Amino acid sequence: MIPTREEMYAALEARHGRERQKKFSEAAVAVCGLGGLGSNVAIHLARAGVGRLTLIDFDNVDISNLNRQQYFPDQLGRPKAEALRETIHRIAPYCEINAVSAKITDDNMAELLGDCGFICECFDKANQKAMLVNGVLENFPGKYLVAASGMAGLGSANEIVTRKAGGRFYICGDGHSDVNELGTLYAPRVAVCAAHEATMILRLISGETGP
Amino acid sequence: MVKVNGTQMEIAGVTVAEFLEKNGYDRTKVAVEINLDIVPKARYDSTVINDGDSVEVVSFVGGG
Structure with a gap:
C-alpha cells in the first residue's frame, strides 16, 4: 500500500521543517545528463521532496552503465529518462517528472x-x-547553475569540493580527474560528486548561497 | 595586473581568445568570466582583458 500524497508530504515536513519543505516542493530542477552524476542527483532531489524534476538524456541504458549509474539490468535498452522516472516514482510517487529523451543543444535549451x-x-x-x-x-x-568537473579514477574523495565560480554558478568536483586520462569512473567517487551537486541545489532552494 | 583564477598575471591588453590559446586551454571545454560576467563564446576574439580585471577560466574535464 503506497502512502497518500499527504502522508508522504507530512513525513518530509516532519524531517525537513515546514518552511524548507514548502520551498523544496515548489522548486523545479532540470537534471541535464542522466549518467553516474545525473541519476544520483535526481534520486537525491526526489528523496528530499523536490516537486518538479526535468530529466534529460538522449541515451539508452547500457550494460556498461551499471557499474555506477542508478539503473537495473531489467532496464537495459530503455531510454534513461524513462527508466529513471520509473525508479524515482517508486521512491517518490508524487514527484512531477518531465522525462525528456533528447540531446540538449543551443537551439532547444x-x-x-x-x-x-x-x-x-x-x-x-x-x-x-x-x-x-x-x-x-x-x-x-x-x-x-550547478556543474561538475573532475571525479574520475580513485583519488581521495576528500579532493571533491563545491566552489562558487560566478554569481549564480557553482562547480563541484576535484577540477582535474579526467576520465580520458584515468580510464574509468567508480560508483562511490562519482556519487560523492553527485551528492555535492544535489546538496548545493538543496542549499540554493533553501536560500543558502554559500558553496 | 590581471587576476586569473586568483593569481596575478601580466596579461592586460590581450583578447580572451589569445589568452586561452597561449595558456593551452581548449576553447570548446571552458567557460570564461570577467568580473563575474560570462564572456559569450562568440566574443572571445573581440573581448580584450583590461588592467584590473578579474578573470575566471572554468576548465572542464570529462566524466560524469
Missing part, C-alpha cells in the same frame, strides 16, 4: 530548461559540459 529555476549539469563529455554552462550563463542569467 530555452524550450527544455525554460521553466526550471535550478539547472544541474551532469554530462559526461567536457565539451558538452562547457556548451551547457555557456548556454545557461549567456541566456538565462536568472537561473542557478
Whole structure:
C-alpha cells in the first residue's frame, strides 16, 4: 500500500521543517545528463521532496552503465529518462517528472530548461559540459547553475569540493580527474560528486548561497 | 595586473581568445568570466582583458 500524497508530504515536513519543505516542493530542477552524476542527483532531489524534476538524456541504458549509474539490468535498452522516472516514482510517487529523451543543444535549451529555476549539469563529455554552462550563463542569467568537473579514477574523495565560480554558478568536483586520462569512473567517487551537486541545489532552494 | 583564477598575471591588453590559446586551454571545454560576467563564446576574439580585471577560466574535464 503506497502512502497518500499527504502522508508522504507530512513525513518530509516532519524531517525537513515546514518552511524548507514548502520551498523544496515548489522548486523545479532540470537534471541535464542522466549518467553516474545525473541519476544520483535526481534520486537525491526526489528523496528530499523536490516537486518538479526535468530529466534529460538522449541515451539508452547500457550494460556498461551499471557499474555506477542508478539503473537495473531489467532496464537495459530503455531510454534513461524513462527508466529513471520509473525508479524515482517508486521512491517518490508524487514527484512531477518531465522525462525528456533528447540531446540538449543551443537551439532547444530555452524550450527544455525554460521553466526550471535550478539547472544541474551532469554530462559526461567536457565539451558538452562547457556548451551547457555557456548556454545557461549567456541566456538565462536568472537561473542557478550547478556543474561538475573532475571525479574520475580513485583519488581521495576528500579532493571533491563545491566552489562558487560566478554569481549564480557553482562547480563541484576535484577540477582535474579526467576520465580520458584515468580510464574509468567508480560508483562511490562519482556519487560523492553527485551528492555535492544535489546538496548545493538543496542549499540554493533553501536560500543558502554559500558553496 | 590581471587576476586569473586568483593569481596575478601580466596579461592586460590581450583578447580572451589569445589568452586561452597561449595558456593551452581548449576553447570548446571552458567557460570564461570577467568580473563575474560570462564572456559569450562568440566574443572571445573581440573581448580584450583590461588592467584590473578579474578573470575566471572554468576548465572542464570529462566524466560524469
